Amino acid sequence: MIQDRVRTAEIAANLADVRTRIGAAAERSGRRPDDVLLVAVSKTHPIEDIVAAMAAGQRDFGENRLEELWTKVEQARSLHLDAIRWHMIGNIQSRKTRDAVGPFVLIHSIDRAKIAARLSRDAEAAGNVMRVLVEVNVSGEASKHGFTPDELLAQAGELLALPGIDVAGLMTMAPFEAEPEATRPVFRALRSLRERLADAYPAGDWNELSMGMTNDFEVAIEEGATIVRIGSAIFGSRNG
Numbered sequence: 701m702i703q704d705r706v707r708t709a710e711i712a713a714n715l716a717d718v719r720t721r722i723g724a725a726a727e728r729s730g731r732r733p734d735d736v737l738l739v740a741v742s743k744t745h746p747i748e749d750i751v752a753a754m755a756a757g758q759r760d761f762g763e764n765r766l767e768e769l770w771t772k773v774e775q776a777r778s779l780h781l782d783a784i785r786w787h788m789i790g791n792i793q794s795r796k797t798r799d800a801v802g803p804f805v806l807i808h809s810i811d812r813a814k815i816a817a818r819l820s821r822d823a824e825a826a827g828n829v830m831r832v833l834v835e836v837n838v839s840g841e842a843s844k845h846g847f848t849p850d851e852l853l854a855q856a857g858e859l860l861a862l863p864g865i866d867v868a869g870l871m872t873m874a875p876f877e878a879e880p881e882a883t884r885p886v887f888r889a890l891r892s893l894r895e896r897l898a899d900a901y902p903a904g905d906w907n908e909l910s911m912g913m914t915n916d917f918e919v920a921i922e923e924g925a926t927i928v929r930i931g932s933a934i935f936g937s938r939n940g
């Protein structure tokens with residue numbers, strides 16, 4: 701019980717610090733703090749940590765594995781955490797798209813056309829439309845998931861035509877850099893891709909830019925992030 705209070709206070713303090721930094725970065729980019737949505741990435745952390753974050757006013761939570769996401773959805777239901785808003789931020793295997801149809805406000809990580817098509821089909825079958833972001837591999841690293849900018853410029857029409865998904869914007873992950881400033885070109889490139897897509901496909905809604913994690917979120921916000929996905933700065937390190 702003492703332990704829980706210490707943990708609850710720690711998470712509240714971390715959240716307050718992250719919110720202050722988000723607000724300052726938003727102001728540097730000529731926006732208000734509320735213009736940037738904070739998704740608290742709770743992967744590997746227990747539901748108790750989510751309860752603690754909710755007590756500190758946090759509502760949006762992100763998970764990167766469908767199995768863990770569903771476990772937490774069930775736990776949250778049994779605890780009546782009705783205000784929670786779930787985000788799927790990790791990549792989805794093509795045989796698992798059916799599990800990505802669920803009570804999620806946003807799927808950040810549609811990384812190829814096949815996933816988009818299968819998710820759309822499964823969502824339609826369930827009478828659902830899933831709101832999604834398209835993941836872009838801006839840096840071109842082979843280890844990163846996502847469309848290259850050129851692939852997306854060529855294939856965006858196909859994605860917009862799928863009836864079971866509603867494309868709301870773009871997501872990227874910058875390579876880890878010891879000096880966060882070094883990630884700036886990646887975020888700037890995602891924003892400029894958004895502008896090219898909005899010109900080429902004006903019927904689409906390309907507003908959301910999900911970019912920025914613990915190491916680099918302030919730079920991402922300065923470059924126009926509308927959503928940041930932050931784990932360790934809120935919940936601590938994941939590997940002990």
Ligand SMILES: *Cc1c(COP(=O)(O)O)cnc(C)c1O
Pocket residue numbers: 741743764789790873913914915929930931932933
């Ligand atoms: C884990 C994860 C994050 C959060 O990472 P931190 O460095 O802990 O903030 C953000 N986005 C995705 C896709 C992740 O998997």
